[in-house]
Amino acid sequence: MAEKLMEKSCIEFADALAAKVSVPGGGGAAAYVGALGVALGSMTANFTTGKKKYAEYEDDIQRILAEGDVIRARLIELVFEDAEAFEPLSKAYGIPKEDPTRGEVLEAATKNALAAPLEMMRQIARAIELLEELDVKGSRMLISDVACGAVMSAAAMRAAALNVFINTKSLLDRDFAAQVEAEADELLAYVPRAKSVADEITDSIRG
């Protein structure tokens, strides 16, 4: 089922999110909102390319288009990877508490479950860098789309972080947990950067 999640229609995906099933949940939604955020950056780049007014940025715009496609595709995949990690985690929680293998299996499944949201955060950070660049180099006609992309990327980053922390919280390996949390905190520093892009554009629109 998981591998078909992104082949569902948008209506079906929203319905599946609302339903009494654990997958998709907040993690999958985070990855998809991240994909939509970076897609708005790609749209801006697509409308900027070839325009005389922005000719000095043409090489950068081409690079942004290529990178944006890669990030969008990776975030779409991560909806699937996040869903895939759920079943083993759910099964591990189901192991009887007196079973001596429980701790080890649960620890491994928890480490596995934080991999997808942590990778989402890395991808969304790159998306935010592209949106910052588009705020300078993208067509002014699409500036509100850059801002929309920035607020969505910030939300996706925060939602992915929650799905990292909810897993590191229960790890027994505190060194590993601390290392992951340190990386997540560094990536969370992109949230105020995305917010700055959105605030500055909102102010310029409101005048």
Place this chain on the structure above:
Amino acid sequence: MAEKLMEKSCIEFADALAAKVSVPGGGGAAAYVGALGVALGSMTANFTTGKKKYAEYEDDIQRILAEGDVIRARLIELVFEDAEAFEPLSKAYGIPKEDPTRGEVLEAATKNALAAPLEMMRQIARAIELLEELDVKGSRMLISDVACGAVMSAAAMRAAALNVFINTKSLLDRDFAAQVEAEADELLAYVPRAKSVADEITDSIRG
């Protein structure tokens, strides 16, 4: 094409957003991210209903489920309504500047184009109220999904607001513009409310 937007697969919708076509754009993405945000509230309510531990809230949970479905459906429709308003606006901009009807046609199309994002904001405000309620009455097992729903609702609200302001900015009827902007500002007050829900849950997870 517009009416089929939400019947596209999630992959196709993200691709369409990234493409060099104006629709879907930031407005449609805002409505859909809003639908995903409220869907996470519905999932939480779906996992809470019937649980002994939350029996005292059962009536509220049923109301939240019913309202959540209505809001999600309305936001899905608004992706379409937002797309539909684009073509007349685009045509109005295409009227030669010397044509005496241009001003009137453009004014009407601009007023029409802000209706969908303004209605999104109203729906998202209701979604944020439901998420606030779920933060108190929903199953603790899904608390990170409530927080994800809150950050997505806040992002959708900000993105929808941008699509209101970009239209009010160019209106000649300044009284109407001021009235719409005043309502949008009131609705934007829900953004810090959603952020509070997300912050408080994030803090409780991080301990």
